[in-house]
Amino acid sequence: xxxxxxxxxxxxxxxxxxxxxxxxxxxxxxxxxxxxxxxxxxxxxxxxxxxxxxxxxxxxxxxxxxxxxxxxxxxxxxxxxxxxxxxxxxxxxxxxxxxxxxxxxxxxxxxxxxxxxxxxxxxxxxxxxxxxxxxxxxxxxxxxxxxxxxxxxxxxxxxxxxxxxxxxxxxxxxxxxxxxxxxxxxxxxxxxxxxxxxxxxxxxxxxxxxxxxxxxxxxxxxxxxxxxxxxxxxxxxxxxxxxxxxxxxxxxxxxxxxxxxxxxxxxxxxxxxxxxxxxxxxxxxxxxxxxxxxxxxxxxxxxxxxxxxxxxxxxxxxxxxxxxxxxxxxxxxxxxxxxxxxxxxxxxxxxxxxxxxxxxxxxxxxxxxxxxxxxxxxxxxxxxxxxxxxxxxxxxxxxxxxxxxxxxxxxxxxxxxxxxxxxxxxxxxxxxxxxxxxxxxxxxxxxxxxxxxxxxxxxxxxxxxxxxxxxxxxxxxxxxxxxxxxxxxxxxxxxxxxxxxxxxxxxxxxxxxxxxxxxxxxxxxxxxxxxxxxxxxxxxxxxxxxxxxxxxxxxxxxxxxxxxxxxxxxxxxxxxxxxxxxxxxxxxxxxxxxxxxxxxx
Numbered sequence: 052x053x054x055x056x057x058x059x060x061x062x063x064x065x066x067x068x069x070x071x072x073x074x075x076x077x078x079x080x081x082x083x084x085x086x087x088x089x090x091x092x093x094x095x096x097x098x099x100x101x102x103x104x105x106x107x108x109x110x111x112x113x114x115x116x117x118x119x120x121x122x123x124x125x126x127x128x129x130x131x132x133x134x135x136x137x138x139x140x141x142x143x144x145x146x147x148x149x150x151x152x153x154x155x156x157x158x159x160x161x162x163x164x165x166x167x168x169x170x171x172x173x174x175x176x177x178x179x180x181x182x183x184x185x186x187x188x189x190x191x192x193x194x195x196x197x198x199x200x201x202x203x204x205x206x207x208x209x210x211x212x213x214x215x216x217x218x219x220x221x222x223x224x225x226x227x228x229x230x231x232x233x234x235x236x237x238x239x240x241x242x243x244x245x246x247x248x249x250x251x252x253x254x255x256x257x258x259x260x261x262x263x264x265x266x267x268x269x270x271x272x273x274x275x276x277x278x279x280x281x282x283x284x285x286x287x288x289x290x291x292x293x294x295x296x297x298x299x300x301x302x303x304x305x306x307x308x309x310x311x312x313x314x315x316x317x318x319x320x321x322x323x324x325x326x327x328x329x330x331x332x333x334x335x336x337x338x339x340x341x342x343x344x345x346x347x348x349x350x351x352x353x354x355x356x357x358x359x360x361x362x363x364x365x366x367x368x369x370x371x372x373x374x375x376x377x378x379x380x381x382x383x384x385x386x387x388x389x390x391x392x393x394x395x396x397x398x399x400x401x402x403x404x405x406x407x408x409x410x411x412x413x414x415x416x417x418x419x420x421x422x423x424x425x426x427x428x429x430x431x432x433x434x435x436x437x438x439x440x441x442x443x444x445x446x447x448x449x450x451x452x453x454x455x456x457x458x459x460x461x462x463x464x465x466x467x468x469x470x471x472x473x474x475x476x477x478x479x480x481x482x483x484x485x486x487x488x489x490x491x492x493x494x495x496x497x498x499x500x501x502x503x504x505x506x507x508x509x510x511x512x513x514x515x516x517x518x519x520x521x522x523x524x525x526x527x528x529x530x531x532x533x534x535x536x537x538x539x540x541x542x543x544x545x546x547x548x549x550x551x552x553x554x555x556x557x558x559x560x561x562x563x564x565x566x567x568x569x570x571x572x573x574x575x576x577x578x579x580x581x582x583x584x585x586x587x588x589x590x591x592x593x594x595x596x597x598x599x600x601x602x603x604x605x606x607x608x609x610x611x612x613x614x615x616x617x618x619x620x621x622x623x624x625x626x627x628x629x630x631x632x633x634x635x636x637x638x639x640x641x642x643x644x645x646x647x648x649x650x651x652x
Contacts, residue, residue, distance in 0.1 A: 149504060162399045171491075173494065177485075178457070180206065181207060194474075204255070211233040254286070260290055262304040291314055298341070315368070335381045359377070370410065381443035393510055394448075397419055405417045423456070448500055460476040462476065605635070609641065
């Protein structure tokens with residue numbers, strides 16, 4: 052087999068001219084590259100002498116200025132998604148006052164810009180997850196087993212909308228939504244079926260759940276106890292980030308203060324009972340999906356993190372007792388270098404926030420440990436194969452930025468829940484990145500790049516301005532109540548949409564480079580009868596359980612909610628008595644009330 056074709060040598064007198072006209076073999080649609088020639092053309096020798104600039108300013112004023120005057124540039128100006136201007140060239144001048152000792156440090160050392168572990172991926176790869184859950188607990192269990200067979204190293208559970216918002220599958224508001232965007236979990240039997248044959252004492256499980264996170268964590272612990280697992284060694288994460296629900300998603304149940312109380316109760320319970328469990332995944336992902344810039348994603352996410360830490364400290368928890376169990380969740384978006392810089396800036400900022408603002412002394416309290424998911428909002432229904440390429444670049448940016456775990460979106464997710472084949476390809480994308488590209492063989496390989504370091508500093512500066520503004524408004528909860536964060540995201544999303552409409556930003560296959568005939572993409576179909584089957588299971592459960600024990604457990608939970616007792620032990624007792632998710636949520640609704648979105652004309 053010939054690996055490389057035989058190659059001829061072009062004539063030394065060859066001349067290459069790019070003709071941008073249609074059919075001219077040019078650089079492509081709308082190309083501005085004209086008249087490029089080989090260095091061996093027929094110009095007099097004195098006109099072909101290579102230019103040598105004394106410094107970057109001279110280069111910009113001579114060589115670069117002449118080229119721009121002759122052939123122009125693709126755009127009048129260039130900028131990142133956060134509006135940070137992008138210069139044509141970055142040099143040492145851009146880092147004139149930059150101090151690598153304080154700005155960078157070393158991997159595993161403060162301020163952790165270069166990574167939170169001394170060995171990073173030389174020690175072990177990031178956790179490879181694939182977000183999954185649909186139809187029923189039994190079918191989702193089969194998908195998890197398949198993913199584990201294919202090489203995933205952690206599970207990531209998607210729950211359906213009724214489960215996320217505290218309704219059982221037979222509730223009138225659940226009709227038509229059961230099993231559609233995730234798995235329905237109503238009681239202990241469902242959770243047991245979801246993890247059938249999967250030993251929880253050796254599994255790292257991430258659960259994307261917020262308003263009902265305390266209930267799902269209790270169900271997970273109950274199943275682990277049935278399996279004989281040591282609860283103190285359970286490894287995983289509940290998202291449990293309610294503030295971003297008020298900002299960007301809307302799957303909240305209770306008013307903010309009640310929600311913050313439940314979250315801090317989870318912090319306290321896990322610090323005592325499940326110290327290896329991540330009690331929250333503070334999410335910038337959904338903020339970015341709603342239309343924020345990269346700088347807003349950092350600023351708003353870290354402000355929410357500050358609010359959670361402050362709430363726990365105000366409730367009497369020692370910061371070094373719970374801060375090591377906090378984690379973060381970021382978006383892997385399209386602007387490659389900005390994304391790498393975003394992760395580095397966020398890590399450095401959080402270390403400083405925890406040390407300087409909260410006085411944390413334990414090194415683990417300073418670490419911004421984060422999961423990354425590639426950007427769902429960048430997936431296109433048009434030409435879905437292009438999504439494979441987008442996802443690969445986004446995943447590489449996350450790895451170069453030092454993520455601890457990663458989910459790569461499947462190419463068909465703009466159309467439906469992913470098929471098994473699409474999920475496998477998305478996982479293979481991570482595995483190729485890990486095993487074939489070499490990007491994991493050295494730590495923070497882009498460090499010291501004039502551009503990367505300048506961009507990291509610029510993002511940190513912009514993000515800090517947002518944090519300062521939110522602090523001035525009284526913190527994240529007050530800023531959310533006043534609508535400040537929501538308005539900032541809406542304005543950023545509007546600006547981006549205008550840029551797409553005006554083709555100032557290009558999405559391949561959407562606002563440029565279309566073609567008429569496209570092959571239909573196979574999609575996953577959810578059986579519409581899944582809701583009926585789930586409702587029937589609930590009827591059978593209520594007939595066979597000890598309803599007296601359920602009543603006692605729910606009464607004890609209500610009393611705890613009216614007082615100051617930690618709610619987690621009461622929720623755990625309720626799920627072990629086979630109270631349903633909806634019954635537990637309704638008990639707390641009765642005490643805390645419900646949060647409703649404000650209606651605007």
